Amino acid sequence: MSITVTAFYKFVALADLPALRAELRALAEAQEIKGTILLAPEGINATVAGPDAGIHTLLAHLRADARFADLVSKESCAPAPPFGRLKVRLKREIVTLRRPEADPTERVGTYVKPEDWNALIAEPDVVVIDTRNAYEVAIGTFEGALDPGTRSFGEFPDFVAANLDPARHPRVAMFCTGGIRCEKASAYMLAHGFPEVYHLEGGILKYLETVPPSESRWQGECFVFDERVALEHGVKPGSHV
Numbered sequence: 001m002s003i004t005v006t007a008f009y010k011f012v013a014l015a016d017l018p019a020l021r022a023e024l025r026a027l028a029e030a031q032e033i034k035g036t037i038l039l040a041p042e043g044i045n046a047t048v049a050g051p052d053a054g055i056h057t058l059l060a061h062l063r064a065d066a067r068f069a070d071l072v073s074k075e076s077c078a079p080a081p082p083f084g085r086l087k088v089r090l091k092r093e094i095v096t097l098r099r100p101e102a103d104p105t106e107r108v109g110t111y112v113k114p115e116d117w118n119a120l121i122a123e124p125d126v127v128v129i130d131t132r133n134a135y136e137v138a139i140g141t142f143e144g145a146l147d148p149g150t151r152s153f154g155e156f157p158d159f160v161a162a163n164l165d166p167a168r169h170p171r172v173a174m175f176c177t178g179g180i181r182c183e184k185a186s187a188y189m190l191a192h193g194f195p196e197v198y199h200l201e202g203g204i205l206k207y208l209e210t211v212p213p214s215e216s217r218w219q220g221e222c223f224v225f226d227e228r229v230a231l232e233h234g235v236k237p238g239s240h241v
Contacts, residue, residue: 003081004052005035005228006059007205008073009045009094009180011104017041017090024058025088031057034083038094042105044068045094045180047224049082074178074205076235082228095180096154102188109186109197112173114210117200118217120173121145126198127169131156131176131185132223139230140220142175153181157188166193177222179203209235 014020017039024037031054037046048058055075062068112120121128121142128145130137137147148159164172172194174182182199189197200207204222211218213233221230 002052003049003078004055005047005049005076005078005082006055006073007047007178008059008071009043009178010068010071011043011094011108011183012067013105014039014041014043014067021088021090025086027058027061028086028088031055033058034081034086036083036086037088038091039089040091040094042103043094048086049078072202074202074209074235076205076209076231078228095184096152097156097184097188098154099157099188101191102184104183104187107187107190108183109174109190109199111201112198113201114207117173117175117207118211118215120198121217123171126171126173127164129172129174129185131174131181136177136223139223140218143217143219145175153184156181156185160189160192164189164194166195170194171196171198173198173200175200175204175207177203177224178205205231205235208233 021039028048031050033048033050033054035046035048037048059073063071120126128142130141130145130147133151134147134149141147148156150156150159172189174185176182179200179202186197186199207218208222208231216233221232223230
């Protein structure tokens with residue numbers, strides 16, 4: 001039986017975290033879903049897997065809540081369950097940066113559709129930045145993108161301070177696996193005076209799903225945080241083990 005994997009996030013103010021945690025855990029367990037769901041005052045972030053019907057039940061339940069009505073998810077398949085257990089955790093942030101000025105609920109950069117991404121990053125005055133960690137970048141990235149060389153996302157502000165300046169780099173385009181780190185990174189850079197900040201909507205996963213290999217500027221495979229290790233075009237399991 002093929003397993004459906006879904007990844008989703010949304011920055012939205014949440015106040016009832018313990019109750020929401022219990023609700024989602026009970027639903028996921030009833031639908032035989034495993035993986036990780038993170039909840040924080042700033043929103044939700046999850047990558048989970050299970051039977052197709054169960055995944056769609058979970059997504060429908062979330063979208064019935066007005067706070068998650070426009071939740072965007074990215075689905076792919078796995079030949080076997082990629083997660084060993086279910087974790088539903090309460091966190092301070094759904095993606096850790098520890099910079100309060102980086103608030104995606106207040107403002108974020110300009111979203112760029114996957115089909116428009118190639119044209120943007122080809123523009124000579126656009127600085128393209130991979131916001132992921134060094135071990136992810138080593139498996140694959142967009143040609144010409146800067147690698148911050150970070151071990152964790154929390155180091156990203158140090159990279160910006162040491163290497164980028166709003167006056168010299170007014171146009172910045174960023175990308176990450178599913179889009180969540182870029183949202184917070186774009187909020188951070190806007191707060192620090194960068195005038196034009198763009199990020200790839202849906203992240204690398206949506207790009208690999210949408211853009212044909214013949215038109216792609218992606219090189220290598222995309223690291224994912226489960227037993228599949230990496231995905232290739234068509235969001236199919238790659239060669240890394």
